[in-house]
Amino acid sequence: MDISKKAVVLISGGLDSTTAMAIAKHQGYAIYGMSFDYGQRHRFELAAARKVSDYLGAVQHLVIPLDLTVFGGSALTADIPVPKGRNSGAMARGIPVTYVPARNTIFLSIALAWAEVIKAGHIFIGVNAVDYSGYPDCRPEYIAAFESMANLATKAAVEGSLPLHLHAPLIRMTKAQIIRTGTDLGVDYSLTHSCYDPCPEGGACGRCDSCVLRRRGFLEAGVADPTVYT
Amino acid sequence: MDISKKAVVLISGGLDSTTAMAIAKHQGYAIYGMSFDYGQRHRFELAAARKVSDYLGAVQHLVIPLDLTVFGGSALTADIPVPKGRNSGAMARGIPVTYVPARNTIFLSIALAWAEVIKAGHIFIGVNAVDYSGYPDCRPEYIAAFESMANLATKAAVEGSLPLHLHAPLIRMTKAQIIRTGTDLGVDYSLTHSCYDPCPEGGACGRCDSCVLRRRGFLEAGVADPTVYT
Numbered sequence: 069m070d071i072s073k074k075a076v077v078l079i080s081g082g083l084d085s086t087t088a089m090a091i092a093k094h095q096g097y098a099i100y101g102m103s104f105d106y107g108q109r110h111r112f113e114l115a116a117a118r119k120v121s122d123y124l125g126a127v128q129h130l131v132i133p134l135d136l137t138v139f140g141g142s143a144l145t146a147d148i149p150v151p152k153g154r155n156s157g158a159m160a161r162g163i164p165v166t167y168v169p170a171r172n173t174i175f176l177s178i179a180l181a182w183a184e185v186i187k188a189g190h191i192f193i194g195v196n197a198v199d200y201s202g203y204p205d206c207r208p209e210y211i212a213a214f215e216s217m218a219n220l221a222t223k224a225a226v227e228g229s230l231p232l233h234l235h236a237p238l239i240r241m242t243k244a245q246i247i248r249t250g251t252d253l254g255v256d257y258s259l260t261h262s263c264y265d266p267c268p269e270g271g272a273c274g275r276c277d278s279c280v281l282r283r284r285g286f287l288e289a290g291v292a293d294p295t296v297y298t
Numbered sequence: 299m300d301i302s303k304k305a306v307v308l309i310s311g312g313l314d315s316t317t318a319m320a321i322a323k324h325q326g327y328a329i330y331g332m333s334f335d336y337g338q339r340h341r342f343e344l345a346a347a348r349k350v351s352d353y354l355g356a357v358q359h360l361v362i363p364l365d366l367t368v369f370g371g372s373a374l375t376a377d378i379p380v381p382k383g384r385n386s387g388a389m390a391r392g393i394p395v396t397y398v399p400a401r402n403t404i405f406l407s408i409a410l411a412w413a414e415v416i417k418a419g420h421i422f423i424g425v426n427a428v429d430y431s432g433y434p435d436c437r438p439e440y441i442a443a444f445e446s447m448a449n450l451a452t453k454a455a456v457e458g459s460l461p462l463h464l465h466a467p468l469i470r471m472t473k474a475q476i477i478r479t480g481t482d483l484g485v486d487y488s489l490t491h492s493c494y495d496p497c498p499e500g501g502a503c504g505r506c507d508s509c510v511l512r513r514r515g516f517l518e519a520g521v522a523d524p525t526v527y528t
Contacts, residue, residue, distance in 0.1 A: 134364055139415045170411035173451045177407040181400035185369045204456040213450045217443040221403045226434040 074188035075235075076100045076179045079129070081116025082262045083282055084238055086124075087250035088194035091237045093124050094253050100186060101129040102179050106168075107137035112270045116261035123259055132178055136168065172205035176214055180232065184222045189230045196238040196246065211236045243285030251291050258294035271298030304418035305465075306330045306409045309359070311346025312492045313512055314468055316354075317480035318424035321467045323354050324483050330416060331359040332409050336398075337367035342500045346491035353489055362408055366398065402435035406444055410462065414452045419460045426468040426476065441466045473515030481521050488524035501528030 075097035077089045092099055101121035103114055114131060121129035172195065179191050195206040204210060215234040224230035238246050250257065262282045263272035272279050274297035286293035305327035307319045322329055331351035333344055344361060351359035402425065409421050425436040434440060445464040454460035468476050480487065492512045493502035502509050504527035516523035 130368060132365070132368065135362070136411070138360060138362065139412050168411075169414040170407055170452055173407040173410060173447070174404070177400055177403040180403060181366070181398075182369045184399040204453055205451045207450070210447070210450040213443075213447040217403070217440070217447045220437070220440040220443045221435045222400055223434055 073190075074098045074100065074183075074186060075190035075192055076102055076183045076186075076188050077126075077192040078175055078179055078194065079103055079117045079121060080194075081113035081118075081120055081260060082194075082278070083243075083250070083257060083260050083285070084194035084196060084246060085117075086120045086194075086255060086257070086260045087246050087253075088192045088235075088237055089120065089124050089126070090250055090253040090255045092190075092192045092235070097190060097192075099124060099126040100182065100188060101126040102175075102182060103129070103131045104175060104178075105131055105133045106171075107135050112263075112266050113261045116259060119259045123256065130182065134174070134178070136171070136174075139169075170205070172203075172210075173214065176218075176234070180218050180222065183232065184224045184230070187224070187230060190233045190235060192235045192237065194238050195236050196241055196243075198240065198242050206239070208236070208239055211239065242288070243281050244288035247285050247289040247291050251289070256294075257291075262295070267298045269298075271296050273298065303420075304328045304330065304413075304416060305420035305422055306332055306413045306416075306418050307356075307422040308405050308409055308424065309333055309347045309351055310424075311343035311348075311350055311490060312424075312508070313473075313480070313487060313490050313515070314424035314426060314476060315347075316350045316424075316485060316487070316490045317476050317483075318422045318465075318467055319350065319354050319356070320480055320483040320485045322420075322422045322465070327420060327422075329354060329356040330412065330418060331356040332405075332412060333359070333361045334405060334408075335361055335363045336401075337365050342493075342496050343491045346489060349489045353486065360412065364404070364408070366401075366404075369399075400435070402433075402440075403444065406448075406464070410448050410452065413462065414454045414460070417454070417460060420463045420465060422465045422467065424468050425466050426471055426473075428470065428472050436469070438466070438469055441469065472518070473511050474518035477515050477519040477521050481519070486524075487521075492525070497528045499528075501526050503528065 073096060075092050077092050077099050079085045079089055079101040080103065089099060103117040105114060118129055183191055197207050211234055218232045219225045225232050262278045264276040264278045265273050272295050283293060303326060305322050307322050307329050309315045309319055309331040319329060333347040335344060348359055413421055427437050441464055448462045449455045455462050492508045494506040494508045495503045502525050513523060
């Protein structure tokens with residue numbers, strides 16, 4: 069195998085990362101899915117990440133336990149209520165409380181380590197700067213800075229054998245464009261999970277930022293929404 | 299308290315990070331020590347990190363469990379022998395097998411998250427580019443790239459309230475200079491642990507890279523070496 073065609077794909081089990089994984093597969097990469105059990109409220113997404121990785125034919129799917137609750141700081145990891153309806157981040161200005169401090173930096177760093185070990189020259193991340201413009205670590209300038217840093221950080225990159233390419237294929241897409249892209253690639257979105265605050269049986273609340281953006285995305289894309297809202 | 303004077307200090311319990319913490323304290327920072335239980339062979343260093351943090355008056359000392367053995371790739375985390383004597387990295391050219399893929403990037407990323415949560419504008423790391431010139435993530439250009447990335451990554455930095463300053467005060471020092479600096483600041487090096495491959499009781503092997511550099515450093519600094527070599 070051409071080792072430059074191995075890609076670590078960060079997969080949360082949500083709509084965006086699933087689409088990013090489908091794009092990596094479509095582009096011919098051998099896929100290594102990586103997820104994090106970081107104490108998130110919405111741990112249903114880990115089961116979704118596993119299903120999606122199987123469905124898209126990942127070579128391997130690794131779940132890294134990393135307890136980010138030790139220092140909290142986010143509605144997703146600490147005892148801060150997830151905003152709903154008109155108070156939610158999707159409706160409000162600024163950076164939402166569901167922001168997890170330095171989360172993408174942490175995830176990308178660990179993906180970088182795994183990429184070096186398995187000799188993968190590519191990492192895919194499903195960030196987008198349109199719907200989540202409030203998250204600093206979803207912006208193109210952040211992605212470019214991480215890639216530059218990564219190419220100074222590892223033995224593989226510094227010795228020149230394996231430069232690191234960081235792909236964020238959704239970064240300039242709207243949610244509707246993401247859904248249309250994934251649908252064209254045959255993604256089964258019923259396998260994915262987006263809700264930040266699911267009910268105990270895993271049904272989506274329909275009212276948190278993530279649900280609101282997902283519902284609206286399917287509507288705008290003109291694609292039937294397979295999500296079960298409770 | 300002036301929040302800009304809070305610093306997260308990465309503390310392994312070894313000679314270098316201990317000296318970096320002593321420098322941060324000397325410069326007037328309130329110290330928040332952070333260590334990682336990452337499956338390293340030399341876990342004795344965690345007890346040393348705790349002792350050093352107490353000794354230097356850290357406000358808090360956090361140990362983050364992070365299992366890097368899941369993907370291995372280093373003599374420090376996988377079943378690869380630690381080189382000794384003439385085959386060791388200290389003697390050899392290139393990047394040694396004790397290099398842990400992307401380790402400093404992972405540690406700094408998690409330090410960045412904690413810094414944001416506690417509103418600290420400073421991170422100290424005890425890397426040096428002289429003795430460990432083989433480690434890509436110990437070089438000045440890497441440190442500068444991480445700092446640039448960090449200032450695009452967090453809510454605190456992007457909103458302008460808390461830019462991130464990454465300090466690597468030892469980066470251009472020799473081991474002897476580090477030991478002399480720490481000794482001048484009153485560091486008790488008997489609390490520290492450097493050996494990559496300690497005996498079960500915690501005594502230092504005296505022959506791995508880390509021991510070789512430490513012994514030579516004390517000799518060159520003209521400071522008595524308090525280490526017990528077995």
